[in-house]
Amino acid sequence: MNSNDDSAIAAGLDPTRLPYHVAIIMDGNGRWAKKRMLNRVRGHEKGAEAVRIAVRTSRELGIAALTLYAFSTENWQRPKTEINALMTLLKRFLKSEKKEMLEHNIRLNAIGEIERLPGSVREILQEIMQVTKNNSGLLLNLALSYGGRSEIVRMVQQLSESAAAGKIRPESIDEETVSAHLYTRDIPDPDLLIRTGGEMRISNFLLWQIAYAELHITNTLWPDFNRAEYVKILKDYQGRDRRFGKV
Ligand code: FPP
Numbered sequence: 001m002n003s004n005d006d007s008a009i010a011a012g013l014d015p016t017r018l019p020y021h022v023a024i025i026m027d028g029n030g031r032w033a034k035k036r037m038l039n040r041v042r043g044h045e046k047g048a049e050a051v052r053i054a055v056r057t058s059r060e061l062g063i064a065a066l067t068l069y070a071f072s073t074e075n076w077q078r079p080k081t082e083i084n085a086l087m088t089l090l091k092r093f094l095k096s097e098k099k100e101m102l103e104h105n106i107r108l109n110a111i112g113e114i115e116r117l118p119g120s121v122r123e124i125l126q127e128i129m130q131v132t133k134n135n136s137g138l139l140l141n142l143a144l145s146y147g148g149r150s151e152i153v154r155m156v157q158q159l160s161e162s163a164a165a166g167k168i169r170p171e172s173i174d175e176e177t178v179s180a181h182l183y184t185r186d187i188p189d190p191d192l193l194i195r196t197g198g199e200m201r202i203s204n205f206l207l208w209q210i211a212y213a214e215l216h217i218t219n220t221l222w223p224d225f226n227r228a229e230y231v232k233i234l235k236d237y238q239g240r241d242r243r244f245g246k247v
Contacts, residue, residue: 004062011061011231017238019191021065022058023213025205026051028197028221035221041085046223048089052097057227058138059104061234065139065187069205073113073147087121090144094124101128105137111183112146141187148207155181184209192237196222212244 008015026047033043051068058066071086101108108128117125158181162168168177179185189209198219202210216233
């Protein structure tokens, strides 16, 4: 038994039945700030602390992959000041967590239109992805300038180009081919999708990949998300009967 198993058992979880891949829509930073008459950016700052907690908890419990919806393609339509603040926060997070990722065997990955991010964010992102690429512990997958539909459009373009060039036959395209042309090609689909902030929607997140994910929506605003709630959600997940459409 390893130390992850010990942590999971101590938290009241069955280490053999943890979700392999957890995905989170981190919503509610703005409302958290508004409730306190603070600027929205303060909500994002507090949200970045909740990100640290979610990463640490995932790693300690032995979750293999954690995908966080940190910035959507739609988020580019927010005011410039808010976008800049989010990019600054992201940079700060990456710089401050680099040591933690190296020490704890975390592998960083990013999905989305990374080329649209400011150069300084891309640089630090690529540097950490490079130095952590051989790590075998938690895969921390950040969705940045990510949109599920645009990911699907990109996949269709790639496959149709290959077909037009005679490299693949259209009739040979199956679900595996599609999965292999998404940003998440190396990662099994999420088993559990958590959304904070109480909204009952998917917001263009991992549209193809969540086909059989268990959904958990909590009213907790993202900056208030903590280890105790994460463990509670995992316990709820372990009580579910996953049938994948079968009886
Ligand atoms: C949604 O809150 C959250 C975001 C748009 C971005 C998530 C960003 C963070 C958690 C902080 C930085 C990220 C990292 C990885 C360090 P909202 O503003 O839509 O909240 P609202 O629905 O209450 O307005």
